[in-house]
Amino acid sequence: MHSLSDPWSPVPLNSGTTLRNRFVLAPMTTDSSHPDGSVTEAELNYLSRRAATGFGAVITSCAYVHPAGRAWRGIGASDESHLDSLRAVARAARGDGGVAILQIYDGGRIALPELIGPDALRGPSAVPSARPNAHTPRALDDDEIDNLLAAFGQAAAYGMEAGFDGIEIHGANHYLVHQFFSPRANRRTDRWGGSLDARMRFPLAVARTVRETVGDAATVGFRITPFESEAGGYTLDDASALANRLAAHGMDYVHISMDNFRRNSPQPEDRDWTKSRQQVESRNPIEAIAEAVDGRSAVVASGGIRTLDDARTALTAGADLIAVGRAALIDPEWVDKIQAGAHSQIRTHMPPSAADIESTLTIPPPMVRYLLSRPGWIPRVEQDSRP
Ligand SMILES: Cc1cc2nc3c(=O)[nH]c(=O)nc-3n(C[C@H](O)[C@H](O)[C@H](O)COP(=O)(O)O)c2cc1C
Numbered sequence: 001m002h003s004l005s006d007p008w009s010p011v012p013l014n015s016g017t018t019l020r021n022r023f024v025l026a027p028m029t030t031d032s033s034h035p036d037g038s039v040t041e042a043e044l045n046y047l048s049r050r051a052a053t054g055f056g057a058v059i060t061s062c063a064y065v066h067p068a069g070r071a072w073r074g075i076g077a078s079d080e081s082h083l084d085s086l087r088a089v090a091r092a093a094r095g096d097g098g099v100a101i102l103q104i105y106d107g108g109r110i111a112l113p114e115l116i117g118p119d120a121l122r123g124p125s126a127v128p129s130a131r132p133n134a135h136t137p138r139a140l141d142d143d144e145i146d147n148l149l150a151a152f153g154q155a156a157a158y159g160m161e162a163g164f165d166g167i168e169i170h171g172a173n174h175y176l177v178h179q180f181f182s183p184r185a186n187r188r189t190d191r192w193g194g195s196l197d198a199r200m201r202f203p204l205a206v207a208r209t210v211r212e213t214v215g216d217a218a219t220v221g222f223r224i225t226p227f228e229s230e231a232g233g234y235t236l237d238d239a240s241a242l243a244n245r246l247a248a249h250g251m252d253y254v255h256i257s258m259d260n261f262r263r264n265s266p267q268p269e270d271r272d273w274t275k276s277r278q279q280v281e282s283r284n285p286i287e288a289i290a291e292a293v294d295g296r297s298a299v300v301a302s303g304g305i306r307t308l309d310d311a312r313t314a315l316t317a318g319a320d321l322i323a324v325g326r327a328a329l330i331d332p333e334w335v336d337k338i339q340a341g342a343h344s345q346i347r348t349h350m351p352p353s354a355a356d357i358e359s360t361l362t363i364p365p366p367m368v369r370y371l372l373s374r375p376g377w378i379p380r381v382e383q384d385s386r387p
Contacts, residue, residue: 005315007022007308011298013253017252019099021339024055024057024059025057026302027103027323028061029072030367032073032366037077038075044092051094053334055335056321058094060075060089060101062103062175063077064077064078065154066148069116078151082158086158089102099219101219102168104159108175109127119138121136124192149202153209156214167220167221168255172255174225182233200241204245226258236265244293247294254289255323258304261313264282286301289318290318290319299319299321300320300321301323306326354369354372
């Protein structure tokens with residue numbers, strides 16, 4: 001797939017859809033939907049403003065496929081009653097002619113008990129996540145797994161009916177699909193767990209179900225976390241093997257989710273004592289995943305891309321597309337300024353007050369609260385440096 005690293009060249013996907021350039025708005029939940037999973041005006045404003053700029057594609061916030069998998073107060077794609085809301089999101093995401101992609105997810109063991117009820121938490125195995133105060137989920141049974149696969153297919157069908165050009169399966173960031181792939185979260189001894197092949201079974205079944213539901217003319221992407229840093233986690237080699245199979249399953253793109261796209265996979269001594277340093281090289285995930293998919297799917301890089309130089313570096317490493325999150329939160333017109341060469345006009349810090357962030361940058365209040373709850377995550381003009 002990868003040929004030129006010109007950021008403004010159009011990118012044709014297997015589905016037949018062509019992106020007008022290589023920049024994509026990264027999926028970002030606003031955490032601010034109505035309790036029934038319908039979109040709010042504030043979210044639509046957030047999305048419309050960014051989709052009105054020159055992104056090649058816009059990926060929505062994650063939409064839940066099952067009410068017991070809600071990890072955010074976000075949009076739903078689990079019920080026919082969500083169709084009108086999804087239509088509004090699709091219109092907003094299409095903006096001035098970009099490609100509109102609905103991201104679908106299930107939170108699995110990291111769904112929020114306050115949203116789903118204290119006893120509804122379920123995951124691949126009865127193992128809590130490493131997050132502070134994590135609750136122990138119940139292990140899903142076979143029928144529930146089949147129902148969840150059907151729920152992913154149904155959510156994708158709602159998305160297409162609502163007018164999206166494609167679907168992104170959220171297989172990253174420790175949500176359910178990732179949990180099935182992770183030997184830390186998935187301790188099953190049936191067909192859904194154990195060997196690498198068995199742990200791939202659920203992610204690949206989701207990919208197959210979604211592809212079969214939406215057909216070949218729709219864009220289907222899959223987001224992965226390229227390695228787990230925690231002891232006993234999966235490796236970049238494992239994720240590359242999954243990416244290879246995802247490409248064989250006809251994914252239009254494989255989207256690599258990272259906080260910092262320059263970060264290499266861990267050194268062997270960080271994680272795998274069974275292999276020598278020579279056997280497990282520290283490698284850049286973009287290079288490794290691009291090699292694994294070998295042109296059969298596009299590769300999307302993400303994580304800390306703020307400048308044109310960053311984008312070029314990721315493209316040179318083997319990415320076909322560049323997803324941009326925080327930079328487009330801080331400056332909603334980021335991609336237009338990059339395209340115009342107006343680099344010095346790009347806002348690099350959020351305003352000091354929450355109220356200014358909401359109004360100047362069109363970000364819904366719950367999303368602002370979330371951003372500010374993670375110190376250092378988003379650069380911010382200091383209160384005391386205000387003029
Ligand atoms: C407020 C916020 C919400 C996010 N929500 C999602 C989400 O719904 N789905 C997802 O795959 N990633 C989500 N992410 C991760 C981003 O897509 C992206 O991978 C991450 O922010 C790193 O890229 P960046 O440095 O360009 O922001 C979210 C990030 C932020 C800042």
